[in-house]
Amino acid sequence: xxxxIIIVLSTLGTLLIFxxxxxxxxxxxxxxxxxxxxxxxxxxxxxxxxxxxxxxxxAGVVSxxxxxxxxxxxxxPIGAHMIGRASYFRGIGLWKxxxxxxxxxxxxxxxxxLKSDDKEDEIFDx
Amino acid sequence: MTLQDYLYYFILPVLTLSVxxxxxxxxxxxxxxxxxxxxxxxxxxxxxxxxxxSIINDQPTFxxxxxxxxxxxxxGTIAFSYYIEKKEKNE
Numbered sequence: 001x002x003x004x005i006i007i008v009l010s011t012l013g014t015l016l017i018f019x020x021x022x023x024x025x026x027x028x029x030x031x032x033x034x035x036x037x038x039x040x041x042x043x044x045x046x047x048x049x050x051x052x053x054x055x056x057x058x059a060g061v062v063s064x065x066x067x068x069x070x071x072x073x074x075x076x077p078i079g080a081h082m083i084g085r086a087s088y089f090r091g092i093g094l095w096k097x098x099x100x101x102x103x104x105x106x107x108x109x110x111x112x113x114l115k116s117d118d119k120e121d122e123i124f125d126x
Numbered sequence: 127m128t129l130q131d132y133l134y135y136f137i138l139p140v141l142t143l144s145v146x147x148x149x150x151x152x153x154x155x156x157x158x159x160x161x162x163x164x165x166x167x168x169x170x171x172x173x174x175x176x177x178x179x180s181i182i183n184d185q186p187t188f189x190x191x192x193x194x195x196x197x198x199x200x201x202g203t204i205a206f207s208y209y210i211e212k213k214e215k216n217e
Contacts, residue, residue: 003129007129007132011136018144021143021144024148025151030159030160037163045170045177048174049189049192060186061186068189068193071200072196079166079204082203082207083162083163086207087159090210
């Protein structure tokens with residue numbers, strides 16, 4: 001019974017990681033690639049680690065696995081956000097078929113802080 | 127066919143194939159940010175491979191290394207993005 005659970009969990013995790021690897025090759029744009037990375041790989045590695053927790057079935061190993069999973073779940077979005085923000089400042093463009101760029105003109109070039117839209121401020125003031 | 131055989135002959139080859147695909151992006155990547163994202167993915171996939179190896183060899187101590195690799199991946203991504211942003215500011 002344990003073997004079946006391990007096989008299902010590790011197969012799902014491996015297929016998710018493989019899909020992310022295909023995505024990072026095929027996606028046309030840096031930001032789409034970051035989007036693929038953060039979601040699929042985080043879930044895939046979490047499932048593979050869960051399968052090893054099921055296999056060993058000891059308190060020490062299970063707590064270690066939970067610590068790794070929590071750490072990855074906390075840090076993957078932060079890392080993706082930081083690298084996306086830095087490359088937006090560096091001027092790496094979007095895909096040419098992208099429809100909208102919400103951040104265009106919203107950042108101060110020199111200080112790298114967000115400036116608010118003036119129209120919204122007027123609406124708040126009234 | 128035991129569990130170890132299944133992991134050895136199906137799971138590990140697929141993970142290896144995905145590492146090869148990631149390496150294609152690492153070589154091709156037009157900008158440095160693509161390479162940083164690909165490096166982050168390499169390390170995260172390596173955590174999965176270490177976890178599968180710990181099942182095959184019945185050694186739970188391998189998971190300690192996976193934990194340290196997760197830490198290094200995070201620190202590496204943050205440091206790279208910090209310096210990419212700094213470089214743009216200085217120019």
